[in-house]
Amino acid sequence: MTRWLNEDEQRTWRAFLHASRALWDTLDRELQRDAGMPHAYYEILVRLSEAPERKLRMSDLAEATSSSRSRLSHAVARLEEHGWVSREDCPTDRRGQLAVLTDQGFQVLADAAHGHVEGVRTHLFDQLTPEQVVQLRQISEAMLDHLDPGRALY
Amino acid sequence: MTRWLNEDEQRTWRAFLHASRALWDTLDRELQRDAGMPHAYYEILVRLSEAPERKLRMSDLAEATSSSRSRLSHAVARLEEHGWVSREDCPTDRRGQLAVLTDQGFQVLADAAHGHVEGVRTHLFDQLTPEQVVQLRQISEAMLDHLDPGRALY
DNA sequence: ATACGCTTGTTGAGCTTTCAATCATCGGCG
DNA sequence: CGCCGATGATTGAAAGCTCAACAAGCGTAT
Numbered sequence: 001m002t003r004w005l006n007e008d009e010q011r012t013w014r015a016f017l018h019a020s021r022a023l024w025d026t027l028d029r030e031l032q033r034d035a036g037m038p039h040a041y042y043e044i045l046v047r048l049s050e051a052p053e054r055k056l057r058m059s060d061l062a063e064a065t066s067s068s069r070s071r072l073s074h075a076v077a078r079l080e081e082h083g084w085v086s087r088e089d090c091p092t093d094r095r096g097q098l099a100v101l102t103d104q105g106f107q108v109l110a111d112a113a114h115g116h117v118e119g120v121r122t123h124l125f126d127q128l129t130p131e132q133v134v135q136l137r138q139i140s141e142a143m144l145d146h147l148d149p150g151r152a153l154y
Numbered sequence: 155m156t157r158w159l160n161e162d163e164q165r166t167w168r169a170f171l172h173a174s175r176a177l178w179d180t181l182d183r184e185l186q187r188d189a190g191m192p193h194a195y196y197e198i199l200v201r202l203s204e205a206p207e208r209k210l211r212m213s214d215l216a217e218a219t220s221s222s223r224s225r226l227s228h229a230v231a232r233l234e235e236h237g238w239v240s241r242e243d244c245p246t247d248r249r250g251q252l253a254v255l256t257d258q259g260f261q262v263l264a265d266a267a268h269g270h271v272e273g274v275r276t277h278l279f280d281q282l283t284p285e286q287v288v289q290l291r292q293i294s295e296a297m298l299d300h301l302d303p304g305r306a307l308y
Numbered sequence: 309a310t311a312c313g314c315t316t317g318t319t320g321a322g323c324t325t326t327c328a329a330t331c332a333t334c335g336g337c338g
Numbered sequence: 339c340g341c342c343g344a345t346g347a348t349t350g351a352a353a354g355c356t357c358a359a360c361a362a363g364c365g366t367a368t
Contacts, residue, residue: 002267002268002272003272003275004271005271005274005275005279008287008291009279011291012287012291012294013274013278015291015294015295015298016278016290016291016294018220018298018302018305019293019294019295019298019301020178020294020297021220022220022297022298022301022302023297023301024174026301038354043171057316058316058318059315059316059317062317066172066175066176066179068355068356068357069316069317069318070317070318070319070355070356070357070358071354071355071356072317073317073318073319074318074319074354074355075354077318078353090316093315093316093363093364094362094363094364095315095316095317095362095363095364096316097317097318113156117156117157117158117159118156118157120159120167121157121159123297123300123301124167124170124297125163126300127296127297127299127300128293128297132292132293132296133163133166134166135286135289135290135293136166136289136293137162137165137166137170138286139286139290139293140166140169140173141169141173142281142282142286143173143174143176143277143278143281143282144169144172144173144176145281146277146280146281147173147176147177147180148172148176183356186356192324194324194325195324211346212346212347212348213345213346213347216347221325222325222326222327223346224325224326224327224347224348224349225324225326226347227348227349228324228325228348228349229325231348232323244346247333247345247346248332248333248334249332249333249334249346249347250333250346251346251348
């Protein structure tokens with residue numbers, strides 16, 4: 001027996017659908033316009049830039065960006081064509097590959113970051129009260145606890 | 155001068171990113187597995203099923219599903235191949251096209267709906283307190299007011 | 309050692325989305 | 339009427355994603 005959504009839940013669900021899609025699309029389009037890359041690629045560069053020596057194993061990078069391995073492989077291949085990332089063999093595991101952020105990649109990221117952060121602020125944080133920001137985090141964490149319980153927190 | 159995110163905002167933003175992507179991916183995969191279509195297509199069928207005579211102008215359908223016209227054209231073409239939707243000329247505007255939900259499309263939707271609603275409940279509503287559900291709606295509406303001010307509410 | 313199952317990462321095909329270009333029609337205005 | 343900018347919808351190509359299949363290396367047990 002299906003537990004259908006009542007009127008209120010329906011509206012909440014649709015509001016969430018539209019809002020998160022609108023936010024996503026907006027940021028993605030801004031990033032594409034200003035930095036020439038989709039948000040998924042931007043995230044890869046961000047994670048690499050934070051890693052020691054700016055390099056990460058492919059599988060760790062996949063997890064950090066909540067991406068499938070296949071998606072990441074394709075993405076890194078393309079980032080490599082741009083000269084923003086390069087690959088190295090992993091010294092401790094001959095199966096492994098390390099993705100390394102190049103200097104050029106770092107520069108592209110640095111240039112893109114300003115505009116993107118401004119976008120996140122303008123389109124999200126500036127629209128919410130401080131209480132709502134806290135609430136959003138708690139809600140997101142509740143969802144994550146259920147959907148992806150064992151994840152690294154940061 | 156860029157207004158960077160502080161530690162707390164950073165964590166909130168990343169939690170939101172991961173959570174909404176995880177939710178999205180999960181529902182999308184479930185729908186693909188159980189109904190053989192991505193969520194975007196499911197949404198098209200839903201909107202058509204709610205419209206008078208189960209038909210809508212392409213442009214209205216695009217707006218309702220927050221889709222570009224191009225995307226919708228491609229999507230409807232594919233839904234038409236499946237026999238779930240058909241097209242009619244618009245009687246009042248010779249440029250217009252109506253997308254119409256077929257009986258078969260309605261049946262496919264009806265079959266898919268049970269599982270999908272259950273998914274939305276399991277992965278979202280069941281994880282939140284009643285207060286959080288209210289909060290999520292208010293947050294989503296605040297985002298929408300900013301990103302898509304003139305939209306239809308339902 | 310060898311055999312086994314498991315993990316890592318890549319690949320190619322097929323599908324969806326995006327973007328820009330295109331075509332037809334509408335509606336107003338001279 | 340005839341022109342013209344705006345609107346409705348489609349198209350094709352390029353880009354990204356998913357899925358299943360694969361190859362190679364790991365670790366353990368025998």
